[in-house]
Amino acid sequence: MKRLPPPAGAQTQEGRMILLASDDATVMDRWAIAIGGRGTLVRRVTDMASVEGALAGRQPAVLLLDLALSDIAGAAGIADLRTFSPGTHIIAMSRQPSDDEGVAVLRAGARGYCNVHIDPRLLAKAVSSVQRGEVWVGRRLVDRLVSLVGATTAAPMAAENTADLELLTAREREIARLVGSGHANKAIAARLGITERTVKAHLGAVFSKLDVHDRLQLALLITGRLHRDNGAFVGRDTA
Structure with missing residues (x-):
């Protein structure tokens, strides 16, 4: 699984409640065991009305x-659920995961x-990651998101990002733009x-020089959807 960098203003939310929503008790038992620990408050709900009530009242x-x-x-x-508690990080759990569904739920705010x-063990990492403001998705879905970023109209690249590209060799810039x-x-x-091995080697150098973590962050940078804020990369809303 890939963890993507946090957006601007993301804050750690350790110690707040984690809400489990499913009508399958066995599934929630597995989730609770995975994320349970000292200081973790877990609440379970089994229907949408209860989910909405918990979000509005407890803001997990x-x-x-x-x-x-x-x-x-x-x-x-x-x-719709995000309107009840905009600060709650939603992890969508699918019984039949697909790239199309993944893209749809992420666009909806998951x-x-x-x-x-x-x-x-991965679920525990996923929960910790989103609490830090990161995004947790599968590697294949990251590749799909990179393709979607490249297929849409790019925003003008920020001046500071253009300067960053000057750190790269001509070949590295060429490869970075193709990823974008x-x-x-x-x-x-x-x-x-x-x-392909040479491409991977160049990308390793690009990631290091630009201080990005993966192809998606690089694509967002190249297409102008990512810029620096006090030295850190943050997302840019191009909707």
Whole structure:
């Protein structure tokens, strides 16, 4: 799984309640065991009305939301839930994960997307990550998001980001821009007449020089959807 960098103003929310929402008691038992620990307050609910009430009243730090829950209405339901507690980080839990569903729930405001039966150790990491303001998604979904970023109209690149690219060699800039256009390593290698291994080596240098963590953050930087704030990268709303 990939953890993406926090947006501007993200704050750690340790110590606040974690809300579990599913009509499957066995699933919630597994989640509770995975995230339970000293100082962790866990509450369980089994229907949408209770989810809404808990969000409005307790404003939990994290909501683990079973997408099979009755009356949720998919991504639209997530967008609605966020109005009850905008500060709650929602991790959408799917019984049949797909890239399309993942993109939809993230666009609706979810901060994570996992299989309902995710390994408990990974679930604990996912919860910790979103509490720090990060986003937790699978590697394949990251690749899909990079492609979507490259396929949409880019915002003008911030001046400070253009200056950052001057840190790169000509070849590194070429590869970085191709990543920003949504190209995979194999396509980049074929286009430039080099091996995928060489592409990966150049990307490692690019990540280090630009202080980015992954392809998605690089693509957001290249397309002008990421800029620096006091030295840290933050997202830019281009909607």
